[in-house]
Amino acid sequence: MTEARHRKWHKFQTKDELSVAMAKYTAHLSEKFCKEKGIFTVVLSGGGLIDWLCKLLEPPYIDSIEWSKWHVFWVDERVCAYEDPNSNYKLAMDGFLSKVGIPNKNIYAIDKHYAADGNAEHCAALYEECLRNLVRQDIIPLCPNGKYPQFDLQLLGMGPDGHMASLFPGHPQINVKDKWVTHITDSPKLPPRRITFTLPVINSALYNLMAVCDDNTEQCARSIADIFKHNNLALPAAHLTAQVETMWYLDKAAASLL
Numbered sequence: 010m011t012e013a014r015h016r017k018w019h020k021f022q023t024k025d026e027l028s029v030a031m032a033k034y035t036a037h038l039s040e041k042f043c044k045e046k047g048i049f050t051v052v053l054s055g056g057g058l059i060d061w062l063c064k065l066l067e068p069p070y071i072d073s074i075e076w077s078k079w080h081v082f083w084v085d086e087r088v089c090a091y092e093d094p095n096s097n098y099k100l101a102m103d104g105f106l107s108k109v110g111i112p113n114k115n116i117y118a119i120d121k122h123y124a125a126d127g128n129a130e131h132c133a134a135l136y137e138e139c140l141r142n143l144v145r146q147d148i149i150p151l152c153p154n155g156k157y158p159q160f161d162l163q164l165l166g167m168g169p170d171g172h173m174a175s176l177f178p179g180h181p182q183i184n185v186k187d188k189w190v191t192h193i194t195d196s197p198k199l200p201p202r203r204i205t206f207t208l209p210v211i212n213s214a215l216y217n218l219m220a221v222c223d224d225n226t227e228q229c230a231r232s233i234a235d236i237f238k239h240n241n242l243a244l245p246a247a248h249l250t251a252q253v254e255t256m257w258y259l260d261k262a263a264a265s266l267l
């Protein structure tokens with residue numbers, strides 16, 4: 010195992026270029042892991058990510074990726090009905106997953122009923138149970154310290170306040186180590202009820218790719234500068250690392266203060 014503590018980053022002139030690079034990165038790792046172990050575990054987040062992933066729906070990727078070997082998870086999820094426009098599952102299904110040949114049984118959404126009831130605590134506990142079952146079935150390995158599941162690739166986004174997944178600045182979830190999945194009921198980004206992987210799980214992934222586009226405000230650019238120049242650990246995204254590679258893809262605006 011290589012421990013890559015360093016952040017690597019690339020700046021892209023346009024969101025389109027960032028999307029193309031993200032598709033290449035994902036397709037390359039898909040090929041590598043499908044060849045090496047016959048499956049590829051991919052963890053998605055919400056936000057702009059699904060849009061940026063859409064290059065994978067175009068040639069050459071759409072036909073060359075071994076979609077049937079993908080297993081898909083969410084690093085965080087809003088606790089609401091599947092049909093709710095806030096649902097990360099719905100966002101990914103509508104925009105991406107329904108258009109590729111990933112078997113339904115390999116798409117691991119939060120529990121439908123507790124989600125519709127808004128029961129974040131139960132959703133988190135059941136999602137952790139789901140991951141533990143997949144570890145028992147050898148679909149997800151444990152990382153070498155034996156404590157946390159190890160995913161192949163996580164695709165993450167950062168909010169303007171420096172949050173990643175549903176780990177928000179000034180909230181206690183960032184410190185949780187005794188769980189794989191935890192919950193929040195007062196998220197500053199709406200909707201308020203969410204589940205999220207804990208930081209040690211996020212950092213146990215082999216590859217973490219964080220994509221940040223600063224559409225409307227300079228706040229993301231300021232957070233990026235705070236993380237890259239000052240390693241301000243008050244911002245959850247400053248804690249991001251991975252077992253092999255931690256890659257940040259930034260658009261021109263997000264990288265403007267570096």
Ligand SMILES: O=C(O)[C@H](O)[C@@H](O)[C@H](O)[C@H](O)COP(=O)(O)O
Nearest residue numbers: 054055056057166167168173174
């Ligand atoms: O469910 C969520 O809200 C997300 O998973 C969240 O962590 C997101 O990734 C960031 O807020 C970035 O979102 P944008 O890409 O929309 O800026």
